[in-house]
Amino acid sequence: MNEYSFIVWQNRNMGATAKSVRRTASRKQRRQQLIVATIKCIARNGMGSTSIGDVAKEAGLSQGIVNLHFESKDNLLTETLRYVADEYKTQFRKTLDEAGPGAAEKLQALIELDLHPAIMNRQKTPVWFAFWGEVKSRPTYRKICDTRDRYYDEILEDLCTTIIAEGKYRNVSASSVAIALNAMTNGLWLSYLISPRSFDRDQASSAASDLLRSYFPKHYS
Amino acid sequence: MNEYSFIVWQNRNMGATAKSVRRTASRKQRRQQLIVATIKCIARNGMGSTSIGDVAKEAGLSQGIVNLHFESKDNLLTETLRYVADEYKTQFRKTLDEAGPGAAEKLQALIELDLHPAIMNRQKTPVWFAFWGEVKSRPTYRKICDTRDRYYDEILEDLCTTIIAEGKYRNVSASSVAIALNAMTNGLWLSYLISPRSFDRDQASSAASDLLRSYFPKHYS
Amino acid sequence: MNEYSFIVWQNRNMGATAKSVRRTASRKQRRQQLIVATIKCIARNGMGSTSIGDVAKEAGLSQGIVNLHFESKDNLLTETLRYVADEYKTQFRKTLDEAGPGAAEKLQALIELDLHPAIMNRQKTPVWFAFWGEVKSRPTYRKICDTRDRYYDEILEDLCTTIIAEGKYRNVSASSVAIALNAMTNGLWLSYLISPRSFDRDQASSAASDLLRSYFPKHYS
Amino acid sequence: MNEYSFIVWQNRNMGATAKSVRRTASRKQRRQQLIVATIKCIARNGMGSTSIGDVAKEAGLSQGIVNLHFESKDNLLTETLRYVADEYKTQFRKTLDEAGPGAAEKLQALIELDLHPAIMNRQKTPVWFAFWGEVKSRPTYRKICDTRDRYYDEILEDLCTTIIAEGKYRNVSASSVAIALNAMTNGLWLSYLISPRSFDRDQASSAASDLLRSYFPKHYS
DNA sequence: AATGAATGAGGGTTCATTCAT
DNA sequence: CATGAATGAACCCTCATTCAT
Numbered sequence: 001m002n003e004y005s006f007i008v009w010q011n012r013n014m015g016a017t018a019k020s021v022r023r024t025a026s027r028k029q030r031r032q033q034l035i036v037a038t039i040k041c042i043a044r045n046g047m048g049s050t051s052i053g054d055v056a057k058e059a060g061l062s063q064g065i066v067n068l069h070f071e072s073k074d075n076l077l078t079e080t081l082r083y084v085a086d087e088y089k090t091q092f093r094k095t096l097d098e099a100g101p102g103a104a105e106k107l108q109a110l111i112e113l114d115l116h117p118a119i120m121n122r123q124k125t126p127v128w129f130a131f132w133g134e135v136k137s138r139p140t141y142r143k144i145c146d147t148r149d150r151y152y153d154e155i156l157e158d159l160c161t162t163i164i165a166e167g168k169y170r171n172v173s174a175s176s177v178a179i180a181l182n183a184m185t186n187g188l189w190l191s192y193l194i195s196p197r198s199f200d201r202d203q204a205s206s207a208a209s210d211l212l213r214s215y216f217p218k219h220y221s
Numbered sequence: 222m223n224e225y226s227f228i229v230w231q232n233r234n235m236g237a238t239a240k241s242v243r244r245t246a247s248r249k250q251r252r253q254q255l256i257v258a259t260i261k262c263i264a265r266n267g268m269g270s271t272s273i274g275d276v277a278k279e280a281g282l283s284q285g286i287v288n289l290h291f292e293s294k295d296n297l298l299t300e301t302l303r304y305v306a307d308e309y310k311t312q313f314r315k316t317l318d319e320a321g322p323g324a325a326e327k328l329q330a331l332i333e334l335d336l337h338p339a340i341m342n343r344q345k346t347p348v349w350f351a352f353w354g355e356v357k358s359r360p361t362y363r364k365i366c367d368t369r370d371r372y373y374d375e376i377l378e379d380l381c382t383t384i385i386a387e388g389k390y391r392n393v394s395a396s397s398v399a400i401a402l403n404a405m406t407n408g409l410w411l412s413y414l415i416s417p418r419s420f421d422r423d424q425a426s427s428a429a430s431d432l433l434r435s436y437f438p439k440h441y442s
Numbered sequence: 443m444n445e446y447s448f449i450v451w452q453n454r455n456m457g458a459t460a461k462s463v464r465r466t467a468s469r470k471q472r473r474q475q476l477i478v479a480t481i482k483c484i485a486r487n488g489m490g491s492t493s494i495g496d497v498a499k500e501a502g503l504s505q506g507i508v509n510l511h512f513e514s515k516d517n518l519l520t521e522t523l524r525y526v527a528d529e530y531k532t533q534f535r536k537t538l539d540e541a542g543p544g545a546a547e548k549l550q551a552l553i554e555l556d557l558h559p560a561i562m563n564r565q566k567t568p569v570w571f572a573f574w575g576e577v578k579s580r581p582t583y584r585k586i587c588d589t590r591d592r593y594y595d596e597i598l599e600d601l602c603t604t605i606i607a608e609g610k611y612r613n614v615s616a617s618s619v620a621i622a623l624n625a626m627t628n629g630l631w632l633s634y635l636i637s638p639r640s641f642d643r644d645q646a647s648s649a650a651s652d653l654l655r656s657y658f659p660k661h662y663s
Numbered sequence: 664m665n666e667y668s669f670i671v672w673q674n675r676n677m678g679a680t681a682k683s684v685r686r687t688a689s690r691k692q693r694r695q696q697l698i699v700a701t702i703k704c705i706a707r708n709g710m711g712s713t714s715i716g717d718v719a720k721e722a723g724l725s726q727g728i729v730n731l732h733f734e735s736k737d738n739l740l741t742e743t744l745r746y747v748a749d750e751y752k753t754q755f756r757k758t759l760d761e762a763g764p765g766a767a768e769k770l771q772a773l774i775e776l777d778l779h780p781a782i783m784n785r786q787k788t789p790v791w792f793a794f795w796g797e798v799k800s801r802p803t804y805r806k807i808c809d810t811r812d813r814y815y816d817e818i819l820e821d822l823c824t825t826i827i828a829e830g831k832y833r834n835v836s837a838s839s840v841a842i843a844l845n846a847m848t849n850g851l852w853l854s855y856l857i858s859p860r861s862f863d864r865d866q867a868s869s870a871a872s873d874l875l876r877s878y879f880p881k882h883y884s
Numbered sequence: 885a886a887t888g889a890a891t892g893a894g895g896g897t898t899c900a901t902t903c904a905t
Numbered sequence: 906c907a908t909g910a911a912t913g914a915a916c917c918c919t920c921a922t923t924c925a926t
Contacts, residue, residue, distance in 0.1 A: 030885090046358030048269050051920060062887045067922060069885095126357035133354020135414055136347035137267030145415045172435060176428040179412070183428075186411045187404025193356055194366045207397040207404075214393060214435040251910085273896060283912045288897055290910095472906090488800030490711050493899060504908045509901060568799035575796020577856055578789035579709030587857045614877060618870040621854070625870075628853045629846025635798055636808045649839040649846075656835060656877040693889085715917060725891045730918055732889095891923075898916075905908080 031069050031079070033059050038080045043123045047130040052076070078140050081131050084124070085148045091119065096155065103162035104219040107181075110156070111208050114185040115201055125193050153178050167218040177215055184211065252290050252300070254280050259301045264344045268351040273297070299361050302352050305345070306369045312340065317376065324383035325440040328402075331377070332429050335406040336422060346414050374399050388439040398436055405432065473511050473521070475501050480522045485565045489572040494518070520582050523573050526566070527590045533561065538597065545604035546661040549623075552598070553650050556627040557643060567635050595620050609660040619657055626653065694732050694742070696722050701743045706786045710793040715739070741803050744794050747787070748811045754782065759818065766825035767882040770844075773819070774871050777848040778864060788856050816841050830881040840878055847874065 037059035041050040052066045052073050059065070070076040091113065099109030113119055135142045160174035160181075185208075192199045213220040258280035262271040273287045273294050280286070291297040312334065320330030334340055356363045381395035406429075413420045434441040479501035483492040494508045494515050501507070512518040533555065541551030555561055577584045602616035627650075634641045655662040700722035704713040715729045715736050722728070733739040754776060762772030776782055798805045823837035823844075848871075855862045876883040 027885090043357065046355050048355060049358060052922085053920070063889085063921095064887060064923080065885095068887095073921060122357075129350070129356065130354045132411065132414065133351045134267045134269060135350065136264065136343075137270060142415060149412065149415055172431050175424065176431040179409075179425060179428040180405055180432050183405045183408025183412060183425075184401055185404075185408065187406065187408035188400075190353065190407045191370065191400070191404060193353065194363060194370055203396070204400060204404075207400040210393050210397040211401050211432070211435075214432075248910090272894080274894090284896095284914085285898080285912060286910090289912095292897095294896060469906095485799065488797050490797060491800060494901085495899070505900095505910085506902080506908060507906095510907070515900060564799075571792070571798065572796045574853060574856065575793045576709045576711060577792065578706065578785075579712060584857060591854065591857055614873050617866065618873040621851075621867060621870040622847055622874050625848075625850025625854060625867075626843055626846045627850065629848065629850035630842075632795065632849045633812065633842070633846060635795065636805060636812055645838070646842060649842040652835050652839040653843050653874070653877075656874075690889090714915080716915090726893090726917095727891060727919080728889090731891095734918095736917065887924105887926080889923105889925090891921100893920095893922105895919075896917090899914095900912100901914105902910105902912075903908105904910090 027069070030065075032083070034061075034066060034069060034076065035080045035083045038076060039084065039123065039127055042080075042130045043126045046126070047077075047134065077131075078144075081141055081144050084127055084131075085144055088119070089148065089151065092152070092155075102219075103159045103166070104216065107156070107159045107163065108209075108212060108220070110159075111181060111185060111212070112205065115188065115205050115208065117201075120189055120192055120201075122196060125189050128189065129193055149182070153182055156181055163216055163219055167216055169216060169218075172215055181211070184208065248290070251286075253304075255282075255287060255290060255297065256301045256304045259297060260305065260344065260348055263301075263351045264347045267347070268298075268355065298352075299365075301348075302362055302365050305348055305352075306365055309340070310369065310372065313373070313376075324380045324387070325437065328377070328380045328384065329430075329433060329441070331380075332402060332406060332433070333426065336409065336426050336429065338422075341410055341413055341422075343417060346410050349410065350414055370403070374403055377402055384437055384440055388437055390437060390439075393436055402432070405429065469511070472507075474525070476503075476508060476511060476518065477522045477525045480518060481526065481565065481569055484522075484572050485568045488568070489519075489575065519573075520586075523583055523586050526569055526573075527586055530561070531590065531593065534594070534597075545601045545608070546658065549598070549601045549605065550651075550654060550662070552601075553623060553627060553654070554647065557630065557647050557650065559643075562631055562634055562643075564638060567631050570631065571635055591624070595624055598623055605658055605661055609658055611658060611660075614657055623653070626650065690732070693728075695746075697724075697729060697732060697739065698743045698746045701739060702747065702786065702790055705743075705793045706789045709789075710740075710797065740794075741807075743790075744804055744807050747790055747794075748807055751782070752811065752814065755815070755818075765882075766822045766829070767879065770819070770822045770826065771872075771875060771883070773822075774844060774848060774875070775868065778851065778868055778871065780864075783852055783855055783864075785859060788852050791852065792856055812845070816845055819844055826879055826882055830879055832879060832881075835878055844874070847871065 034055060037055045038050070041054045041058050045054065053063060055076070056063055056065050066073065066076055070079060092110065095109050095113045096106055099106045131141050132145065135145060157174045157178035160177045163169075164172065164174055164177075188204050188208075191204070209220065255276060258276045259271065262275045262279050266275065274284055276297070277284055277286050287294065287297055291300060313331065316330050316334045317327055320327045352362050353366065356366060377399035378395045381398045384390075385393065385395055385398075409425050409429075412425070430441065476497060479497045480492070483496045483500050487496065495505060497518070498505055498507050508515065508518055512521060534552065537551050537555045538548055541548045573583050574587065577587060598620035599616045602619045605611075606614065606616055606619075630646050630650075633646070651662065697718060700718045701713070704717045704721050708717065716726055718739070719726050719728050729736065729739055733742060755773065758772050758776045759769055762769045794804050795808065798808060820837050820841035823840045826832075827835065827837055827840075851867050851871075854867070872883065
């Protein structure tokens with residue numbers, strides 16, 4: 001790559017990473033750059049139509065780059081899923097910490113996070129489903145998803161336990177509620193995936209609120 | 222085909238058709254046979270690893286057979302999704318008709334149908350997710366799924382409307398409940414997909430019951 | 443084939459054969475029917491895009507019919523070429539016999555035959571070139587074409603010999619003229635093939651006349 | 664690639680490139696190498712029996728190479744025709760420039776070029792006919808051939824115009840002669856194609872001379 | 885570290901041929 | 906004789922991977 005084309009290349013990437021990625025970007029940066037490109041490709045074309053070449057092109061790099069940094073496509077995809085899961089977890093954790101102070105507020109905030117454009121959007125939702133679609137035949141994917149799921153469930157169940165204790169609710173168990181809430185949010189992603197046009201975020205949000213109110217009338221009124 | 226391979230072939234087909242079908246299978250039967258084989262392959266290996274050759278082998282037929290009956294792989298997959306969706310709808314309709322007599326019983330029966338081994342099993346669930354994984358990039362898939370979804374939603378909402386009227390429930394709208402229930406059942410499929418071992422069908426069932434009871438305490442007690 | 447579809451089929455073929463082809467058309471009739479269909483297909487789609495299935499469809503018959511009557515595609519094509527060559531020869535012979543009375547008139551008539559719409563048209567010309575295109579790799583084609591060519595040449599040379607004797611022309615040999623005339627007519631077919639729109643039949647015809655006049659001024663004035 | 668197969672590979676390529684070209688061949692060189700291989704294959708096996716695999720093997724390269732450099736077989740063929748046409752045009756132009764000084768000499772030189780072994784040989788002639796055989800069904804081929812034809816015609820007509828003016832010939836028009844000469848040379852190629860053994864280059868040459876002499880007796884005596 | 889030409893296995897598809905009906 | 910479902914080899918093309926530069 002000569003000096004001129006390097007500059008072109010550099011500019012081309014400005015949009016993607018918001019800061020100058022050097023030719024000798026550190027290993028970690030390059031990996032992330034490729035993961036981000038992978039996400040874009042999967043979101044745009046689906047898992048089945050995402051080739052290593054597409055990813056490289058999306059990243060503005062050369063053919064061989066993926067195998068250089070990830071050894072195999074399989075690896076890239078696994079790392080991509082891990083990245084997506086981590087990102088989700090980070091936002092989840094942050095919401096959990098910042099919302100409050102009570103368990104009820106935290107719970108509601110977490111539910112709403114799942115409906116927030118930062119999480120449920122035309123980029124991320126398809127990626128989740130793309131990976132879920134392969135879960136059955138890829139044990140590694142399953143494991144990563146499972147971990148995320150358990151984490152989510154555990155925290156939801158803790159919050160519910162607190163809320164139930166606070167409200168002395170009977171007739172509902174914390175685990176039941178956690179299961180239902182977890183399922184519901186994932187299910188709403190599906191509705192959004194299937195009919196992104198007609199999907200009404202507010203309606204979904206109020207459906208979630210209604211549900212919480214039904215479970216815990218004293219907390220959500 | 223020599224004698225040995227004929228017998229192999231015959232046996233291989235026993236499962237699918239329960240009797241030796243040779244060149245006489247009607248066009249419709251052959252198509253169904255191939256669709257069933259496709260479902261098995263997708264469930265076993267995932268969408269991305271299902272080749273036309275695999276499907277043909279699974280059906281005990283030759284390479285060219287798929288293109289002979291479906292013209293293209295795309296077509297086969299679309300027809301497979303349609304088949305799966307129709308099958309679901311049939312069971313759904315049957316449950317709706319046979320359960321009863323009241324709306325509450327019907328609603329509960331429909332929710333439980335989604336958790337029933339006939340619907341939620343290691344074969345069908347992965348197939349649904351395999352197709353959902355491609356929804357973003359395949360408008361046809363989206364449409365078929367959308368239709369199924371709307372149908373489901375509509376009936377659930379009707380039932381909820383009746384129940385709400387019967388019980389004079391306030392604080393919940395029929396559409397809210399329908400959305401939440403639809404989302405929840407789909408979400409439970411995901412939990413089942415991700416952790417088929419630890420997934421507890423009874424727990425899921427009771428979570429669903431708890432939810433219904435929370436919404437409509439007078440009906441589910 | 444039931445009675446209704448038979449009638450449909452029968453009608454469909456009326457145009458092609460101008461008389462009722464029975465279901466039990468004699469072997470010879472069927473063969474011709476298929477050959478005619480082959481010619482149409484080659485003229486329309488080219489040799490490379492003409493499949494046995496296309497031919498059968500064009501003839502309004504079933505897949506297997508070609509192999510039934512011709513054993514192989516190769517055979518069908520060879521027979522088609524033979525048919526085309528025979529047809530040409532028949533018209534050539536007829537022209538030779540009917541034109542006259544002198545050699546000069548006969549020669550001119552033969553040249554003009556090659557430019558006549560009955561011979562040089564959008565159906566036949568491409569077929570000739572389609573076969574010539576394969577001549578190098580198909581000895582059988584070569585032989586058939588060669589035979590036709592020699593026949594043509596021989597007769598042309600005879601006529602020229604007569605004309606030269608009549609006119610006591612010097613400076614030209616019969617074989618030279620025959621070679622040139624034969625080449626020219628075939629070459630005009632190429633011009634017609636390549637630019638059927640801008641090709642001017644009259645201009646070609648007068649070019650041929652000019653040529654004859656240059657060779658034999660006393661005969662063509 | 665082990666040592667033995669490397670040597671094999673090296674030898675195989677000697678003919679084509681006269682020195683070991685490995686992965687370094689420039690894009691343009693590779694394309695030409697493949698085009699040359701294509702020409703050989705078509706000349707040897709005919710258009711219909713020339714597969715991408717054959718071409719790659721002929722070039723001593725791998726299957727995927729053609730699509731890497733030409734994107735599709737269609738493209739390769741079109742470029743091959745273009746190459747052949749360009750090559751012809753170059754030789755034509757060179758002959759036109761170098762022959763002379765008069766128009767008559769130039770004309771004769773051009774006619775003789777078409778009969779020269781450098782142009783009319785067992786490699787090139789079949790290739791021309793292979794492409795002409797597909798002209799009807801491939802508009803792109805038609806266009807390329809048409810362009811070549813018009814170029815040829817135009818120059819021939821110009822030369823004839825000059826000659827006619829010089830010799831004050833009557834009874835012939837420049838366009839008539841150009842058409843006839845063009846047709847004749849192409850037609851001679853056909854004779855050569857059909858009977859390469861018995862085709863007599865000298866006889867063809869003298870037939871051409873006779874023709875010129877008949878048209879323009881004052882110039883060719 | 886990065887490139888991109890090259891590979892070759894595997895995919896979807898076409899189609900001449902076979903054969904039970 | 907005729908059909909058309911079925912076969913399976915061969916095609917073109919894609920793409921993960923390798924490797925000389």
